[in-house]
Amino acid sequence: MKLGVYNAVLHDRSLPEALKAVGKAGLTGIEINSGGFLPPVHIPNFDEILSSDAARDEYLGTFEGTGVSIAGLNCNGNPLHPNPIIGDAHAEDIRRSIRLAERLGQDRVVTMSGLPGGEPGATTPNWIVNAWNSASLDVLDYQMGVAADFWMETDKLASDHGVKVALELHPQNVVFNPAGIRELIERTGATHVGVELDASHLFWQQMDPVAVIRDLGPLVFHAAAKDVRINPAAAIYGVLDNRFRKLDISEPRTNLGGDEWANEWPKDAAWDFVALGKGHDAAYWTEFLRALHEIDPDMWVNIEHEDVSLGRIEGLEVASTVLRAANEALAGTTR
Template sequence: MKLGAYTACLHDRSLDETLKILGELGLTSAEINAGGFIPAPHLPIDDLLASAGAREDYLGRFAQAGITLTGLNVNGNPLNPDPEVGPKHAADLHRAIDVAAALGVKRIVAMSGLPAGEPGGTVGNWVVNPWDSQYLDVLDYQWQQVAVPFWKDVDARAAAADVKICIEMHPQNLVFNPPTLQRLVEQTNASHVGAELDPSHLFWQGMDPVACVEHLGGLVFHAAAKDTRINPDHVKLYGVLDDRFTRTAADADPLNIGGKNTLNQWPKNAAWEFVAVGRGHSVKDFWVPFLQALHAVDPDMAVNIEHEDQEFDQVEGLRLAADNLLAAGARAGI
């Protein structure tokens, strides 16, 4: 099993400096962004597609640092009905498959996407409580007319490239839990689409990530190491569907995530928040059994830290997460 990091939190550093940092932290795996919501400064896509020599040089930089390139990440919304967003994110996913095949990388992390609720709609519609039959009509449209055809095509592309697409079960997507992941695989008859098991988004929805791994079994292709802390005093008032996000002011350099869309600000006194490995759930009680469950599915699986803990800077947060992840790996005997 490879324990490493997704390098998006170090996009202000060069690739070589980033790999050096990962190695100094005792990590052996890297996941590199390939498009979607954010740019890909650590992946010179055009050069890699154009030149075998460029690919050899690129992979050589990883080998020299003692790091294995275990995945590309292209999280975005390829089903977004906004013509400035959906087609670009879909093209990024298609191109990531080509780059992965050229590099010999076998895993691509993606999101399932979220379409509009009806033909001609311009904004995604996330239905999670379809108590009224009209919402089942929305889901039928989203799945049968948009998601299934798109993902059948992606699965065919991935199979031809010998690459597996690992879907992060993420809210504001059609696939956000094990049943919706299984639904996508079954309805597309996919052979090369499965799950990236990121426990952080499962925790705040009330799921047990270890039970999810055991339930999905061989559909788990890849994993993330990101923790979530539930804040009991705040969740009593706001619940986990806390909508108190605010817009990022223009003079605060909001992060563009496609078209005219920007990343919003997290609520104060949040009901839950992303934290470094071990700061939401203990190494002994969660991270050890989580790694053991993943290892039972695939002893060669990569587990990459995704650092989004706002209380630490990039390297401090990575160091804390790495220390706890490596301690969990040692205790898990993997």
């Protein structure tokens, strides 16, 4: 498998410095953020690259001789947000990322399916966690219809540009499990929309990423290596632990578009994002890679580091050590 890292953890440094860090960690690819929830820090001349061959070639020249190549683009966001300040911006980021991917010789764009409001005229997204009542099923049908309209159009754009869009199976989106992606494909007839298999969001939903990969098969286009540790507090609060705290304007916080911000994670949380190996050992990650290898031996598997107990480089190195060991173990059984 081809191993890389999603670059958000390296947004604190320039692109050349980030490439050095990736290479030092023993990885060969970097998935570049291109908008959505986060700004495209490592693509400062985005518009120029779209319109100028010279700007494109200069940008690609940054990677020459580094041993690190672009491993896809990432514009995770909510393109279906009912607030157009957020939804329209994130939708346009996806379209721009598809065009940019073709310009850069890339064929993968990672994003999320999005989440609209629960009815026409809504102003905030509405995620139905458990549709036990008939009204909730009506909401889900409406939301999937909104999603289908957007993704049918986006699939055509992706097809025209030779790009496949990989949707992260992320809760608080209409597509967060195999049933959701299959319904979206059935409604749209999409050929260039599939899945980015991020193990972490499956772990905390109590799903088995290896089983999901084998269930979805060729619908898996791309993958992310991020681990989760289920904590003792899950016995009390469950995995839908919702004890987040809204950060004050005076506190450091991450903007998610418009006037929406990331909240503070619960203390003593039911589960945490952790570096690879702290939730599941290298043997598990070998089987994760094996399942992906059965679909595409050349698929990029990119580390996403969100373990707050470790520094940026420290966490990257810990995760890389585990992922490379898993890949070596896989290679030893597939020769």
